Structure formats: C-alpha cells, structure tokens
Amino acid sequence: MNLAQNRADELFRSEVASWLEQNLSGEFAQLRHRGGPGDEHSFVEERKAWEQCMAAGGWTCIGWPEQHGGRGASIEQQVIFNEEYARAGGPGRIGHIGETLMGPTLIAYGSAEQQARYLPGIREGREFWCQGYSEPSAGSDLGNVKTRAEQAAESGEWRINGQKVWTSWATESNYCFVVARTQPGSVGHKGLGFFMVALDQPGVTVKPIEQLTGSSEFNEVFFDDAVCADSDLVGGPEQGWQVAMALLGFERGVSTLGQQMLFQNELDEVIALAKSNGSYRDVTIRQRIATAHTGLRIMRYNSMRMLAGGEDGSLSKEAMIYKLYWSSWHRNLGNLAMDVMGAQAQLLAGDGYQLSRLQGLFLYSRADTIYGGTNQIQRNLIAERALGMPREPRG
Amino acid sequence: MNLAQNRADELFRSEVASWLEQNLSGEFAQLRHRGGPGDEHSFVEERKAWEQCMAAGGWTCIGWPEQHGGRGASIEQQVIFNEEYARAGGPGRIGHIGETLMGPTLIAYGSAEQQARYLPGIREGREFWCQGYSEPSAGSDLGNVKTRAEQAAESGEWRINGQKVWTSWATESNYCFVVARTQPGSVGHKGLGFFMVALDQPGVTVKPIEQLTGSSEFNEVFFDDAVCADSDLVGGPEQGWQVAMALLGFERGVSTLGQQMLFQNELDEVIALAKSNGSYRDVTIRQRIATAHTGLRIMRYNSMRMLAGGEDGSLSKEAMIYKLYWSSWHRNLGNLAMDVMGAQAQLLAGDGYQLSRLQGLFLYSRADTIYGGTNQIQRNLIAERALGMPREPRG
Amino acid sequence: MDFKFTDEQTMVFETAAAFLAEASDSAAVRSAMVAANGYQPGDWQRLCEEMYWQAILIPEAHDGLGLGFVEIAGILEKMGERLYCGPFIASAVVATSALAAAGSDQQQASCFPRLLAGQTAALAYLGRSDLWDSGAVTATLVADGDNWRLNGDYQLVAHAAGSDFLLLAAKRPNGELAIAIVETDSAGVTITGHPTMDQTRPLATVTAVDVTVTAGQLLNSGGCCAQLVDDLADIGAISLAADQVGGSQQSLTAAVDYTQERVQFGRTIASFQAIKHKAADMMLKVEAGRSALYYAACVAELWRQSSAAPGQLAEAAAMAKSYCSDAYYFVSGTAVQLFGGVGITAEYDIQLYFKRAKSTESYLGSGNYHRERLAEQLLGPASPADQEAL
Amino acid sequence: MDFKFTDEQTMVFETAAAFLAEASDSAAVRSAMVAANGYQPGDWQRLCEEMYWQAILIPEAHDGLGLGFVEIAGILEKMGERLYCGPFIASAVVATSALAAAGSDQQQASCFPRLLAGQTAALAYLGRSDLWDSGAVTATLVADGDNWRLNGDYQLVAHAAGSDFLLLAAKRPNGELAIAIVETDSAGVTITGHPTMDQTRPLATVTAVDVTVTAGQLLNSGGCCAQLVDDLADIGAISLAADQVGGSQQSLTAAVDYTQERVQFGRTIASFQAIKHKAADMMLKVEAGRSALYYAACVAELWRQSSAAPGQLAEAAAMAKSYCSDAYYFVSGTAVQLFGGVGITAEYDIQLYFKRAKSTESYLGSGNYHRERLAEQLLGPASPADQEAL
Secondary structure (H helix, E strand, C coil): CECCCCHHHHHHHHHHHHHHHHHCCHHHHHHCCCCCCCCCCCCHHHHHHHHHHHHHHCCCCCCCCHHHCCCCCCHHHHHHHHHHHHHCCCCCCCCHHHHHHHHHHHHHHCCHHHHHHHHHHHHCCCCCEEEECCECCCECCHHHCCCEEEECCCCCCEEEEEEECCCCCCCCCCEEEEEEECCCCCCCCCCEEEEEEECCCCCEEEEEECECCCCCCEEEEEEEEEEECHHHEECCCCCHHHHHHHHHHHHCCCHHHHHHHHHHHHHHHHHHHHHHHCHHHCHHHHHHHHHHHHHHHHHHHHHHHHHHHCCCCCCCHHHHHHHHHHHHHHHHHHHHHHHHHHHHHHECCCCCCCCCHHHHHHHHHHHHCCCCCCHHHHHHHHHHHHCCCCCCCCC | CECCCCHHHHHHHHHHHHHHHHHCCHHHHHHCCCCCCCCCCCCHHHHHHHHHHHHHCCCCCCCCCHHHCCCCCCHHHHHHHHHHHHHCCCCCCCCHHHHHHHHHHHHHHCCHHHHHHHHHHHHCCCCCEEEECCECCCECCHHHCCCEEEECCCCCCEEEEEEECCCCCCCCCCEEEEEEECCCCCCCCCCEEEEEEECCCCCEEEEEECECCCCCCEEEEEEEEEEECHHHEECCCCCHHHHHHHHHHHHCCCHHHHHHHHHHHHHHHHHHHHHHHCHHHCHHHHHHHHHHHHHHHHHHHHHHHHHHHCCCCCCCHHHHHHHHHHHHHHHHHHHHHHHHHHHHHHECCCCCCCCCHHHHHHHHHHHHCCCCCCHHHHHHHHHHHHCCCCCCCCC | CECCCCHHHHHHHHHHHHHHHHHCCHHHHHHHHCCCCCCCHHHHHHHHHHCCHHHCCCCHHHCCCCCCHHHHHHHHHHHHHCCCCCCHHHHHHHHHHHHHHHCCHHHHHHHHHHHHCCCCEEEECCCCCCCCCHHHCCCEEEEECCEEEEEEEEEEEECCCCCCEEEEEEECCCCCEEEEEEECCCCCEEEEEECECCCCCCEEEEEEEEEEECHHHEHHHHCCCHHHHHHHHHHHHHHHHHHHHHHHHHHHHHHHHHHHHCEECCEEHHHCHHHHHHHHHHHHHHHHHHHHHHHHHHHHHHHHCCCCCCCHHHHHHHHHHHHHHHHHHHHHHHHHHHHHHHHHECCCCHHHHHHHHHHHHHCCCCHHHHHHHHHHHHHCCCCHHHHHHC | CECCCCHHHHHHHHHHHHHHHHHCCHHHHHHHHCCCCCCCHHHHHHHHHHCCHHHCCCCHHHCCCCCCHHHHHHHHHHHHHCCCCCCHHHHHHHHHHHHHHHCCHHHHHHHHHHHHCCCCEEEECCCCCCCCCHHHCCCEEEEECCEEEEEEEEEEEECCCCCCEEEEEEECCCCCEEEEEEECCCCCEEEEEECECCCCCCEEEEEEEEEEECHHHEHHHHCCCHHHHHHHHHHHHHHHHHHHHHHHHHHHHHHHHHHHHCEECCEEHHHCHHHHHHHHHHHHHHHHHHHHHHHHHHHHHHHHCCCCCCCHHHHHHHHHHHHHHHHHHHHHHHHHHHHHHHHHECCCCHHHHHHHHHHHHHCCCCHHHHHHHHHHHHHCCCCHHHHHHC
C-alpha cells in the first residue's frame, strides 16, 4: 500500500490534461462545469456532441479492454482521468450509464453478437442508455418486480408490459435495460430476465416526473406491448437477477470516481462561497466544511480500497456501504451549502423557479437517499449481507 | 395557559426555602449537593436521618392527599418544592421510590389495610422501597417475566422464586415490589401479580453488580422461596400488569420534577467549569451548553404539560416520550461534561478508581438509556402506543 | 403557573383548524404560491371577515379582540399545519404588536381601523442578513427642516409586497433607532418582490430614497426603538416557531399515515422497526418543540402586558426558535424520506413542508444563531476582547 | 498509488492478530490495568522477544527491521482490537521516530540497542493541554556553562512511568525548541503516574527541576525542533487513529455477536431492524475510518522517507484523528447500548472499549480540534485579527 505515482501514470496525466485543454474549447467551452447533479438537462445536444468528440480522441470507455475498443486503462489511470476531467471542468457525462454500467455488463455477460451490436454505439458516443430497475409498487426491491415479458412462440420475440420509475435520462436515451419477469407467477429473484429495449418504438411511453426542484430528473417509463428481440436478452430468461446484481457491482465500482469529482467541484464552490461571503468566520460552518472535506476524501479512499480488491464487478463486502455513504454525504453537503448561503439562500435569480447550482443541490440531493435503494434498504443490505444478521421477514 | 405565580404559591415558596435554610444545617450541612446520580451511595445513613427530619417537618410526600398524611400539594406547589429543594442543595432522596411510586400506587390500588400498614413508614422516612421489574432474560419486558409466585393452599402465603436485576437501592431498602407470574404457563401480560416483599428474610439475597463506574448502583435480587403474605398482594393475583402500568405512569409524573432539579445542578457544575477552565471560549462547547440548557428547560415544560393533563397517574400519550427524552439528554450531558474537562478528564483524584461527580456522570449516564426500558424499547412504545403503528411481532 | 389551555382557547384552535383545513388546503396553497404577492388577496379578506384574527392583538378599545399571544401561537400552529400563505405574522402579529406597544393614540386610531378592515403592514429593519436584531439596521434618518429624510435598503422583508403601509426602522445620526410609519405608495419607496425557494413565504427588498417622514409618523414619539426592534424580532421568531411546530406535527402525521398505507416487501412500511423508530424520534421533537413554544408564547404574553423580566423574552425566543427550527428541518426531512420516491415529486405536498422548514430555519436566525445568544446569557461573550469590553 | 497490502504485510497482521489474541486477552488486559505502571513488564519483554515489533521503525543498519508505517498501522489496529496496554505507541512509534528522524549517529548507536533490548522511552512536550502541537511546550532550556539546565512540567505523558529514558522538549531563550534525551533516573526528574478513567492508557506528570543537559543529549544537534514536535504529534495522532479503528472494529464485532445470541421477545435481538440498522451505521463508520487511517499511514510512511509534501502529514493526521475519534466513540457507545444491561457491568469488556474511545478521543486533539486545523488549511484562520496578521 502506497501513494506513490509512477512515471507512466504521470505521463498519462499530462496526456489527459493537454487533450482536455485543447478540446474543451471553442464550441465546447460553454460546457465547462455544466451538467452536474441537478443540472443534468442543460446543453444535452451539445454534450452529446462532446461525447463524440471525446470518443474520437479515444477518451470514452478507457477502462474497457482494448479488444472492445477501450484502452484497458488501470484503476489508477481511471482515477487520474476522472481527476483531470473534473479539474478541467468537463461537463456531466451523458454516456456514463452505457460506459460504466451497460458496457461492462455486456463485456462480462453478453454474447459476442450483443457485444458487436451495442458496444461500439456506447464507445463512439452515438447511443445512450438508461436503467429500468425500480417500479412504483416495488420500490427498489428487484425481487418484487412486476413488469412482465412474454415470448411469442413462433418469432421468439418478447413483449414487455409494465412500468418502471426513477429512470434518469429516459428522455435522451436510445435504449433502456429492463428487468422483467419471464416466468408468470414466479416470485422473488427467480424467473427474471434482463432485456435491452429500444425506447424509440410505439410500445414505450416516457413521462417525466416533476420534482421538488421544479425540473424532471427522473421519468416514468411505460411498456405497453413493447417489443424486444430474443437476441437482446442478456443471459438466459431466468438469469436476470445475476446480471442485474453484476451491474449493481459495477455501479459501486469505478463509475463512482467520476461522481466524486463532481462532488469535489460542488464542495469547492461551497468553500469559495464561504470565503467570499464571510461565513468562513463561523466556527460551526468551519467544522462542517472540514467534515465535508474529510468525508469526500474518505469516499475516495473507500473506493480505492474496494477497487483494489478486484476488477470484475464483484466487490468486497465493504463495498456495500458505498451508496449509504455517498448519499448521506451528498445530502449533508446540500444542507451545508444552504447554511453557508444563510437566509439569502431563499432568493432565486430571474423569474420562475430557477435554482442556482447550490440551491438545486440542496433539493436534488434529497433524492439521493431514496432512489436506487433507500438508506433504509441499504442498511438492511449491510446488516444482512456484510454483517450476517438475520434477514428481514417478508409479510 | 400562563406563567404567573399566585400569592399562595409565593408564600409556599418562602415557607419551603426558610425551612430548608434552617434544617439543612448542623449535622445535615455535609449532605448538601450529595447523593445525586452516580453519588447515590454516599452518606446513606445520614440521608435516612435527613428523610426523617423532613418527615417531622411535614416535607415528605407533600403531594399525597391529606388523609394519607400528605399536604395535598398542587402540581405547582410540588414544582416549587423541588425547585427550592434543589436550590438549597438538598441531598438525593432515598425515599423517592416509596414516595413517588409505591405510595401513589397503594393510594390508587391498595386496600385500606395495605395503606394503613405501609404508607406511614414511607411518609415518616422509616421504610424504604426498591423496584423488582426487570429480569436477566426478559430485560425490561414485563410481558416476559419469569419470576414465579405460588400460593400455599392452606396459609394463603405466597412463595416467590426467581431473579430480578437492575434493582437500585436493594441494599438499603426494606421492601421490594415484585412483579411475578401467579399463573404457571401464562404468557405476556396475563397471569401476573404485584407483590410487596420484605427484603430482610432468608429467601432473599441481594448481590450488587459492579458497574463500569467501579461502584454498584444496581443489584441483582434473588428470590429463593421468599415469603409474601397474601395481604401483601396489591390487586388480585392477575392484576399485576395493571398495577405495574399505573406505577410506571407515576414514574413519568411528578417524580420527574425532582430528578430534573438534580440535572440542573449537574448542568450548573458543567457551566461553572466551562467558565473557569476557559472552554467557554470554544464555540462548539457554547453551542452544546446552550443545547443542554434548552433541553432541560424543555424537559420541564414537557412535564408540566403532561401533568396539566391529569393527576391520576394516567398521563397523555405525549408522556410516552419522557424516558427517551431524559435519558438521551442526560447521556449527552455526561459527554459534554467530559469535553468541557478536555483531556484532563482522564485523570482521577486520589488512589483507586475514584470518579469526580462529572466523571461519574459520564459513565453512569450510559445506564440511563438502558435500564427501565432501553431507548429501543421506548421508541417501540412511542410508535405503537402514541402513534398507532403496528406492533413488533414476537418470534 | 399553568400549562393548560382555557376552554375558550381550545375552542378558538378547533375553529382555526376547521377553517384552515378548507381555506388553506393544498389547492389554495398552490394557488397562493404562484399569486402575484405570494397570496390571494381575496383569501385574506375572507379570513379577516370570517375569523377576525387580524384583530387578536388589537386592543378592545380600538374594536380589536384584545386577546394575547397564547391565542396567536395556537392559531399559528394550525397555520403551519396547513402551510398558510397569507401575511398574518408580518401584519397581524409583528406590525400590530409594534403599533400596540409604541404607537401614539393618534397612530393607533388611524392604523388599527385599516388593519381591522383587512389592510396589511410589514416591519422592515434588516440592512444586512447575518444579524437579526436592531444591530442589523443600516437605513438612516436625518433631519430636514421640521421633517426627516429616510434612506436605506431593507432585505428579506416578508410580505412587504402587497402591503398597504410599512414600519421602517432607521438610525438617527446619534445612533438611536427610530421606526416610521410609511405608506407603501410614498414617493421614494420601492418594493421588489423576489421569487423564493419556499414559495409559501414571499420576501421582498424595500428601498427608501429620500422618503419624507413627519414627526407624526414616528413611533414612540421618535424615541429610541432599538429595544423595540429587538423585541419584535423575538416576537417574530416565536411566531415562526409556532409555524414550525404546526408544520412538524403535520409532517409527522402525514408520514405516519403514508407508511400505514404503503406496502413494500409484502408489509406496510409502518410495520418496519426502522420506520417506527424514526417516527418516534420525530414525535419526540414535535412534542419538545411544542413545549418550548408554549413557554415562549406565555413569555410573549407577559411581554405584551409589559410584565416580562429583563432578558426573559430573548431567552424564550432563542430557546423556541433554535429548537423548533432544527426540529422542523429534521422532522420534515425525515418525512420526505419516509414518503420515499413520491416524497420528492412536485405532486405531493410533503416537499412543501420541507422547503418551509428550511426557509423558516434561517429566517430570523438559525438554531446556531439563537444558541449563541443563549450561550452569551449563560457564559458571557466568547472572545476575550468582548470579555474585556464588559 | 495502490491501496492493497503486500503479502508480507498481510502475514505480519495475521501473526499480530494471533499473538495478541493470546497475549492481550481480557485477563491480560485486566492484569495490566491494575499493574504499577499500567502494564506488566514481563508481557512487554515477551512481545519484544517473540515479535520484535519494537524494531519495526529502527533502521536495518542498527539491527532494526527497517519496515514502515503501514506495518505500524496494521499492528496498532490489532492492538486496538485487543485493548493492548503496553508502551508501544509511546516508545516504539513516537520516541523511535524522533530518534530515527533527528538522532545523531552516536545517539542512535546508543539508544537503538537499548530499545531493541526492550527498554522504553517516551516523548514529553505538553506544558498545557488545550493545544497539542509545539505551541504547547512551556519547559525551558537555558545555557549553564558548556551545558544547559532544563526546567518545566509536562502533563499527560503517556507511558512515562516505567520508561527508561525520556525525550524532553524545551524552549530556548530565543524561542527555538530543542529535544533532549534524558535518563529517567537523572537528578531533578520526577515522574508521577496518575490513575486514569481509561485504565488501559496510563498517564503521568513529568517534572524537571534544574536537570543538566549536555550537548550530546540534544537531538538534531540542538537545532530547532518545532517542526519535529509538530510532526511527532501527528504521528502520535495517526497511531491513535489506528488503535481507534481496531477498537471500533472489535466493538462492532462483539456487539453483532452478542445480538445474535441474546433473545428478547422470543427473537434474537439481531433480528430487530433497529438493531440491524445501528450495526450498519457502525460498520459504515468503521470502514470509513479504516480508509482514512490507511491513507494517513501511507502519508506517515512518506514522511518517514522525507518525501511528504508540506502540510500533507498534518492534513492526513487531522482527517484520520478527527474521523476515527468520533467513529470510535459512536461505535463503542452504540455497542454498549446493544449489549444492554450487561454492557455497563464491570464484568464485560465492552465498557473498556468505550472508555478507551473517550480517552483516545481527547488525547492529542479531539475531532473538533483537528477539524479546525483542516478548516484553517481550507479557509484560512477564522478571526479577522488572525487574518490580518497573515
């Protein structure tokens, strides 16, 4: 265990930095520091163009194996890339669900045909993905999924019916990966399939959910006889649970590093504000800023410890704390930002309900402890799976 | 609702103050400010003598009806008495379990014979009581009591077998009220009796429990064919649960006011220390002292709101928060006291394991959130009984 | 000393609850949120006519009800439960208290009938927003012949936009404070309403440029009003605490109700112990906040009757505002969490409570701000420099 | 950058766990708690002979193991798990680091063999106990012919009683700091051990009255040692953080085990969701503290190799000590609560962890103390006076 950075890593760092310096300019200059949490839907088309620019430079999917178009970058290099990307003010990534979740899942569980069909679109910044796990009555409990998939005997085609919710990016994405029940009457983790469903078809309706921020970061997605080819089923029709769990493993993996860099930018803005508006003199604010700083650094070391364990998406049991940790940290940062602003935090700029980045952070971060498994669910998982305590009885 | 104090109350206040001024002197002067939480076992014999002195002056059991030897003092007067008692540095009361729990319970549920037998001993400071509710395997769950009481067919006498734990004052008391199972094989709240058991008999063994403080505030009490006359059963042999619950109601009632005055003395000591050792300059300490001050004042207004509801031991559902509230407050005060002392808090005076009052407070107050129903149990009770949420399933 | 409501008070509060359940239901609140000045003038008129609550603190001699702060606190609790949006605290509590405490006979005779008829007023004093007492006044009042000229900016004035007249605090050259009654439409007065994160509590900036003030417009015969501004800030803080207690109670009630309906893993989520324990912690804070509030309301009533002890109002306000601010933030935030996914949608009301918790937390001083005030009473000033200056 | 232990390190830690499970079991700890100087000298000798851990930071050239702070941190974690009572941090970490960093060849040649043989040393510098860096030194060193005279009182010196020699920090008349190697039995040196609330960490007062110091006794050729004292305070803080992580881990493990056995209401209490969620919160803090510790251990190792960036050690120590202090207090206190009634009896060990959490929390700076250090790095000083002085 050591913190030294080797010569190759240093070269890599300057390569990333200088590429970003040269390319995040001109038409893309306006994207700097945009598209972070609460600001996801700014400059969407421009940011898609930026994804393609990055792809052209070979800077998407750098952690993927070379045979799939990546650079086979090491964990250290991926950390470095994310650091430099954040330092340069790189905009919030639109391709991240494809790059860090769907891609690695396909690489691990997809057929050669599926890999050939979908990985290039992700890597080249042409095709974007969203996630269909949660359902209205099931919350984030995959075992309670009600969405059904039925296979036509002759064509082998699947028809999907049901509803997903809390689907970010559904309005801007091309595909959604959907966990659906392939065995009528099955319960719990059995009888589930993992489908890659095109969104641009008559059987799919996307309905944005207006949130407390006044904007719509999440959507409901309705499947009404939506069609999915049998070749777009990942794993067998009863392997959905395993595939979905592997994907969640990736969610707690390298993809967290990019998120942390956005958090760092937010914290930096809070610190700058405290310095400029005089609240840095308030000892209680000072304590909380120091706590936030320490908390974010620890988040990073948590990730690095977990990633040191293995690169196959199967993380150590310590990784179970990740969601609870970051969502609580981020929620606290939102509240700290408001308190640094003081009573002035109530005033909105312009007309309508236009939130500044830090005002948005405060409201938006309340979702963090809820979607993708509430903090209560996370604590259950930690207690049961990491600490071996008894499972919660079902009713 | 108003805070005005009427003329009669003012007269009462000066009567209390001047009696204490005159009597808490001479041999009793050394008792000032002694016998509080963590210091219960100091000067026990002297404090018993002091109880008798108070009784002679008519200052024990002032809230009892006049027919039972009390003064029939109003809630306001009882508040005033406790305030003045604390202001004068009156020592921790040894008779409080008899005065505030056993006495009111006997007045409400005891037979005339039982009242005549036991109330005078309590009122005159001659006979002292302790409480036998908790058991080792049952915790504070009365429904799980295992101690058995069997009645001899001919004499009607009861034989009690079992073990109680967390019994304060067992070494100094004459009697213990014991909840025991009168119906073999009964479960839960049914089949319990409430017995007044003399401790000075061969069938009773008291074993002090050494605690983390190095002292023994609590005891185990073993009943091995302990004898209890049928006339010392309060209510019928199956009414133990009702009697015990009424007693717990009294525990959340007026008796809390005296406790709060001891808390005020402790807080005053913390404030004085902060002023003298310079830690008053630490903003985080200032915040916590203000929090403690507010918390204690609120504790008082909580009590007064609850007591305004009724004087029969049947308190409003808001009273369910009382134990959770005070135990958490007191535990936080203990930690605050340590932090005001800083690293010096580690040093003990003298040889052996002699804790100062504030050091003892820190360690002792960890018991507060455990005995008499842990904070977890309290939260269950609040959720179920005050908020009407579903009961916790038994295994 | 008595902590029980009278039967009359209980009746007032039951009436208030019933009225507000209808007049300030979710639709009414959402309509007020997007109204020009943050409330529907017709709704305010209706409240004034049907409930006559604007009259509570106006003396009977002036055709008011001559009731007191216990009634005010109880009604504000009910308003908090319903996210009531009208200018009740600004006009019927704070401005009315100022006029009752320091208005001349003539001022009272001219202002009270207007307020009784449904006009509204607001006190403006904040030249800066890191302090909430008379020390925050930066506007100036300088003599100009027989009259005065008032100049200054006022921030974060609740319910100023739409009000009929203002009470403007300003500093004389000798440092003393004065409060002037100024018509909203006076030359030199500009009121700019701002959109706010919590849309149920409108805030405005008030600017005064060379506003002419006559002797007859000055409260308290123009005498020093610093203590009055301090006291009114405390009255405002206690009023907000009442709103917070009501909002906390409703957040708890709504969350418990929701958890009794919502089924996950085959059980109502109310049956999960983690949910139950959260609810228990919420209730503890709601009830403790209510105790702090009722004490503070009693002290405010003593103050109204000029019989509070020195420092008593400040202490009571600091305890109530600090505890209730933190409690409302905790309780409403936890309620959002218990609602889960729907809690953060615009459709459900619980997020409105959460926003109001945050806006009332910082307004008139956060928990930390008021705890430091208490610490100063208990421990003296923190810094050695201040210590020596004593 | 690499956050994985080497195979050698993993083996060292497994050996440490096995050794301490036996050599520092509950009986050994309780025997040490009541021993004269807070530990059994025979136990220390055994550790030195069998484990040779006193040699970890001693260079190989002096017959030490020449290992680093990652090994130290891992072993200290295991010691924390077992409430180890010996003078390891004081002597084998802090004093040894001081000698390795600033001892002359002659000093190293004379001191290291003694330490290798099982003698112990302690650094004393605290003249006051509200500061934990070189600013806390109040002892004085004044010239007296060719020698110096050292005078002063040192507070809260861990494991001073029973040590063979001391490293005493003192101020020269020009304000520079020096550190002198002083034999415990020198004329003018008095060491008074104190009973302590946490009986596993003995503290002493050291008094020096006209102690004669020769040039050969001064570290760093007598040069300014302020930075060294600051750094050693940070090394000590990181060492305590390691102890805290181990103690937190063991508190969690013991509590989870206990709840799996204890039956209430007909179920193991581990099956109650409130208990499970507490355990989850505990685990989160244990793991987060461990991450902070491992980073700090790597930085301490950079420091040992003189390649840490300016401020890096201070920042790493402040993060680790603040987080791990608060985590240990929370985790061990919650563990006591989960043990319920037996948790507060003298018989069970969990209360010993709780006491050690509190004693290590305040020692070398509480969470708040270290957060203020971080705030100063991030925001500059709090007070305008300090700000101007920059």
